[in-house]
Amino acid sequence: MSRIRAVIRHLLGSQETGLSLVVLLLAVALTVLAGSHVDRRTGELVNNFLNSNTLIQTATDASFFAIMAIGATVVIISGGIDLSVGAIYALSGVSMALTLRAAGPLGSGAAVALGLVVALGVGLLCGVLNGALVVGLRVHPFIVTLGTMWVLRGVAFVITHAESLLVPSALTAVTKASLGLGGGLYPVPMVCMLVMTAAGAIYLTRTVMGRHIFAFGGNLEASRFAGLRLDRIQIGVYAVSGITAGLAAFLGASFYGSSSSADGQGYELYVIAAAVVGGASLIGGKGSAVGAMLGAILIVLIRQSIRTLHFDQNYEWIVIGCAIIIAVVVDQWSTRLAARRLMRAGARTQAAA
């Protein structure tokens, strides 16, 4: 009984529960305020927000950011930052499209497999490059990834000659598979987001590597004295970030049917924002994959609300910006409060002794 109570207390006390509640509240508010329209296919009156098309479309929009945000969260937990995810997204996408074009006609399975391998491979290579530069040059990751952001986007531009490249329809057929839902619903990106979130959560909380990342970001000196292989951890986190950007690129390019060097511009900011709103601390040692996914969903939901409620869309950046600043500031306050409470409790224990 006490174990169940402890689990409930843990769930209620987690940041993810709070974020889930906020997402739910916003969804309820949108449902109430959204109004309705007549569905052209069925002739029925449907809510402008609470309908299967809008819900899956919102999840699809969030999925590309969320998958990258999981990788970004891993980097942020380690105390680093990766500004190059948008550029990796573009380079992975165009590399995949160019390779598939060069390979000529392939069977559906082979095209999808080749596309996935190339996108993930390029993402991994870019991530390892970032990690190696951070470790090798001993330069702050902000500077290194700022540089690689431009370099990688430049490479994408040069190899495509600014051309927007079509990807084979076999890839679009896979990412736009209805999975039995029909009615213009495409749940594959959403399913991938959920699978990646589960994988990210297991990686961070149930593996030795995950614990090492928290230790590295939480206390670098202690990690060094504990004999952790710090260089390997650092390269590893950027590799994870690169792979998630590669996967998002595969999904994005396949879903929309093309890829260009201009793809993913500014996505790094949305991705970092999703991680931070999801509870990741920019000083390291704190964050979760579930939080990253919920952060991405919340940001996309705020964007969606601007559209659904027919607001002047110029307010979108103001709302998102306010949410991010408040999240970080309040998070810092609550961390300080918690530290103060701990100190007071320690002092009371000492006095009692």
Added chain:
Amino acid sequence: MIMGTVRRMSGVMVAGLAALAVTATLACGHRENAPAGAAAAKHSNKITIAMIAKSSTNPVFLAARTGAEAAAKELSARDSIDVEVQWLTPPEEDGQVQAQRIQQAVNGGADAILISCSDASKVTGAIDDAVNRGVVVMTFDSDAPQSKRFAYYGVDDMKTGQTTMAELAKLMDGKGKVAILAGNQNAPNLQKRVQGAKDEAAKYPGIQIVGTFNHIETPQDAAAEVTRVDNAYPGIQGWAMIGGWALFTRSLLSDLDPARMKIVSVDALPAQLAYVDKGITPVLLAQPVYKWGYVGVTTIVEKLHDGKQPPEIIPMDLVRVTKNNLGPWARQLKAWGFSDVPQQYLDMK
């Protein structure tokens, strides 16, 4: 325990609630013609058109929006229907975001979509999905020819590039070094204009193109690019600008010498008129950008309400603006809703 839980959740809770509060405030204060609650149910005589231009920070698309809203107002009054234009243009150019906006418009119950495509291949799938779900789609300015859109309204980009270079070659007596200012390298319509300009230049043996220069499509970035190139290539005597971005600033007015440099530019917005007046840009090739929205909305309403089938390509003609017609053109801009037309040009005959 409850207090502890609330304290632990406070970071995200407060952030989310803040977003919620701002959202709710906007809902009360800044809602744009949105029907509320059950009243949002569509009547048979209401037509909702989602307008998705390339970027909401580009003044040409703001003029197109003014045109669309004016047409909606006129048609609503004339035909006793309720025509609503929903502005769903992204703040920055992004084909993927445009594809998402198309889906949002369809899911939100729009009857039609009027779009200028940042990346045709990126939005073709979304356009086809929209059409399959019963929403009619028309393109303007930048087309998606492989999609199921029913019509395109805009200039012939190849021809626009050719005309720009032909006008410049005429001003330079068919000889001299020129540069091409080309905007976003990824935009297919601009790529076609550049190709047209190059093809035309090939007809003049004395014209030498020193380079094609791309830049971020903001006035500041474009003007900075012109200055950089002028410094790097001191021999340049002419610019073929296939978009007017650089001339939306005033900085080049003082930087360029009309005796040494001639410019022919596409677009003719209020900020560009001073360049014509000063002789730096003797010819502007104006796209009547207001008509993108006006003709677009009119065509869609005539199709949906009156059952008219327009031609697949509706050509837009360029307007040649020189010192001779600066006054009438300035007054035309003013009539189209541009508020920043200098009085001195409005007063010209």
